[in-house]
Amino acid sequence: MSFWTSVNCWSYHYSQTKMTWQQARTWCQEHHTDMVAIQNQEEITHLNSWLPKKSTYYWIGIRKINDVWTWVGTNKPLTEEAKNWALGEPNNANKDARRSEDCVEMYIKRQYQAGKWNDERCDKQKTALCYSAYCNYSKVNAFTCVCYLVAVRCPAISVLENAVVNCEGDTKTKYAYGNSCSFSCLPGYNLVGTKALTCTASAEWSGNVPYCQVIQCSKLSNPQWGFVRCSDPLGPSSYQSTCVFACEEGYELTGSQTDTLLCESTGQWNATQPSCTAVRCPAISVLENAVVNCEGDTKTKYAYGNSCSFSCLPGYNLVGTKALTCTASAEWSGNVPYCQGIVQQSFHCYTGKPNLIMNCSSNNSELAPGATCSFNCEPGFELHGAENLQCSEDVQWDEAVPTCEATLSQVTLIASGVAAGGAVSLSGLSLAMWILRKLKNRASKFDLSR
Structure with a gap:
């Protein structure tokens, strides 16, 4: 099996296996015309471009015969102007006459001196490089060529999704040797691979055909106390994805001008991701003669879910509920209470009355909340009920007042x-x-x- 390309009046071929110089010539003559005979510098440039790199390089149709370098196909000596030796060659590095370097190899895709020649021992294993003439009459190796210029073609490039492909040449030649194809992507897609490919002499593109990949935005996450729902027509968090944010009851969106984000062709969302913040109830103004204790700090004490408790200073009664909670509707769970002064009552009606004797911690005629009184009876009467009572904040005894009954x-x-x-x-x-x-x-x- 061989691979080939054509230039001018002949085509080039090379073997898939390595062999000695003599085996290479025999193989070329059996399958093609003969071993390659280099005609000009353009031919060398073409071969160096088309042929794949081989670690042992290629045999060509030159050999030393009677101590003269000779083109074996024409049996003509190598002229001075046709010589293409690498620097310092030929050097016949092996001085042993039995193993002298009488054959020629050609460097292909070598880092240095690419396309140049080197004398080498004929028993080395290398790749055969041959040509076939498109003719019946000789001017090369006794043949006269009738030329058919046939350019090699690379495989057609299939339709690429979301891509724009522009190739040189017309519909018949755009995939021909030497022509190039450039690639770009539609908005919202990135090109993965090279921007341009060239058809090489080996009928292969100079690289892998690229493709277009949809652009992706950063992944969004559920905000604390909220959630996000996305629609992804081209893939998760990709171009044209839309995500809608919402908050749990008692919370509202903050930090963004919109609740819906769109992934743009730049790979960025069109707005910042919002967050969820607890709604706030109206601030409670300072209440006279009251003590107010609220959950949270100065920033969150009026936020959803937090409560405030109320109490009054001594001598005042609380009118309303003892505690309020901020609801999800940003309203307190009831009306804010207030403190009302206690109307002092006189107990002088008990002073001097028969049978029940009352001794209090304050003036009996002006008992204030917090005062305590002890009770006993006059001689001949017996106390029924509590011996000690306390006046509460609402000017009521904490227990029923005792009575005196005769013994x-x-x-x-x-x-x-x-x-x-x-x-x-x-x-x-x-x-x-x-x-x-x-x-x-x-x-x-x-x-x-x-």
């Missing part, structure tokens, strides 16, 4: 006095019961809670 000895004494005077005709027992009921009714009138 049995007192009832007997009264009954005896009445019987001795003959004031009534009832029996002693009936009289005693009547007096006891009267005393109970009288004691109930001493209720301090009125």
Whole structure:
């Protein structure tokens, strides 16, 4: 198997395997015309461009015969003007006559001295370089050429999605040797690969065909206390993607002029990503004679979900709820309360009353909230209820006011006095019961809670 290209009146071929110089000539003669005979510098330039690089390089049709470098196809000596030796060559580096360097190799795609010749031992293994004539009559190796100029063609470039391809030449020649194709992408796409390719002499493009990749924007994430929903027609976070942001109840979007972001052809979103911030209720103004305690710091104490508690200074009653919470609608859960001064009440009606004796921590006639009083009864009466009471903030006793009831000895004494005077005709027992009921009714009138 061989690979080939054509220039002027003949085509070039090279073997896929390595062989000695003699084996190479035999292979060329069996499959083609003969080993390559270099005609001019343009031919050298073409071969160096077309042939692939081989580590051992290529055999060509020159050999030393009777100590003269000779073109083997024409059996003519190599003329001085046709010589193309590399610097310092030929040098017959091997001085052993049995292993002398009598054959010629051509450097292809060598870093230095590319296209030049070097004398080499004929038993070395190298790639055969041949030509085939497009003719029946000789001017090259005794043939006369009839020329058919056939340019090699590279594979057609298939339609590339989202790309623009511009090639040199017309529809018949745009993929021919030497012509180039340039590539660009539609808006919203990046070119991956080279911007231009050239068809080489080996009928291959000078590189891989590029492609267009959709541009991507940075990935968006759900904001704290919110979420984002995206539509991605060309792929996640890609060109033409749209993302809509929303917040949980009690929060609102801040930090952006829009709730919808669009990925543009530049690879950037058209606006900054918004965030979610808690809604704020109206600030609570300073309340007279009140103490207000709110959750959070100075920036967040009126934010959604936080609460404020209210209490009053001594001598004032709270009118309204004890606590308010900022709701999702940015309104407090109720009306703001206020503190109302307590109307001082006089308890002088109890002073000097029979039976119940009251001793207080402050003046009995002007009992203020917080005052405490102890109670006991006059001799002959018994205390029923709490011995100690405290006046609360709303000017109410913390328990029911106690009462005094007559003892049995007192009832007997009264009954005896009445019987001795003959004031009534009832029996002693009936009289005693009547007096006891009267005393109970009288004691109930001493209720301090009125």
